[in-house]
Amino acid sequence: MLDDLRQAFREALDNFHKELGGDQISETADTLLIGMKNEIISEKVQVAELQDQLAETMAKVARLEENIETGKRRRELARGIGDNDTAGLAGDWLSKAKDQRTILLKKAEALQDEVEFHSQSVDEMHSRFQEAQLKRETLSAASGRTAAYESITDIEELFHDLDRVARSITDDETNNPADEMSGEDTFQLELNELSSRNPLDADSALGELKRRVDDA
Known part of the structure; x- marks a missing residue:
């Protein structure tokens, strides 16, 4: 019976860590963030390539305008x-140069x-990236709280099962109501400590339970 409960405890503990990790939410959110980041890049x-093309086009316009002024003087x-x-x-050259300048200026405008x-x-x-990042953090936080609550509930049920086993093998003479209340309070305190401790030590917890059962 204790072996079955120990296995149940380990399974509950594993599920607890998995839920707290929020792997599914994190993977989905991270995939979204990575995709958005790639889009931004x-x-x-x-934009950088277009800016280079724009700068190159405007440089051609500047050189062409200088040549146009030179052509005017020579004419x-x-x-x-x-x-x-x-x-x-x-x-004739000036006419073609002015047409070319017009084309380059239109290209620069389009760029x-x-x-x-x-x-x-x-x-x-x-x-959108910032919104997605905030959503990921919010969902991860919410998932962590939900998982923690559900996992703590599972552990509480498991401790109740362990208590029932302990009471079934304990002599009625040692069943003092005041001691039971003290034991429940102690278990609740330890449960609260376990819920905030990472990772949990399953062997130590079960060892403590067996020690108490043997001492009872």
């Missing part, structure tokens, strides 16, 4: 010396819009 990488010099052919070629969009996405994802 991916978005940040995209004026060609006109000044009556070199109409060179002036005409410079004019800027993408940077702002993805930056906003990063902010929103970070906000």
Whole structure:
């Protein structure tokens, strides 16, 4: 009988630690957090790449504008010396350069819009990440309290079974009501201590029970 109760005690103890650990909740929440974090990282990488492209595009615009100013000066010099052919070629180049600048500026505008969009996405994802992290902590805390309560109830029932076994093998002459009350108080105190102690020592607890049964 005591062996069966000892096995029941060990099973209850294992379930107690598993419930307190909240493995299922933690794994689900951690998977969510990892997924969200990967999304945030991916978005940040995209923002960085877009910012590089934007900077490169604006650098091309700046260089092109310098070349346009140079082309204007050369065209004026060609006109000044009556070199109409060179002036005409410079004019054609300036027209194409201005068209290219327009294209680059539109590209830069589109890149800027993408940077702002993805930056906003990063902010929103970070906000969801924080909410998920808070939810995980809340669920873990709530799960811990629930598991602790249910596990303590199981242990209380197990101690009642152990008490019944002890009383069944104890001589009626030693059954003093005052002593029983003292023993119950002691067991309740030890139960409270056990509920806050990690890990529990099953062997010590059962050994103490056997000692009390033998002494009774």
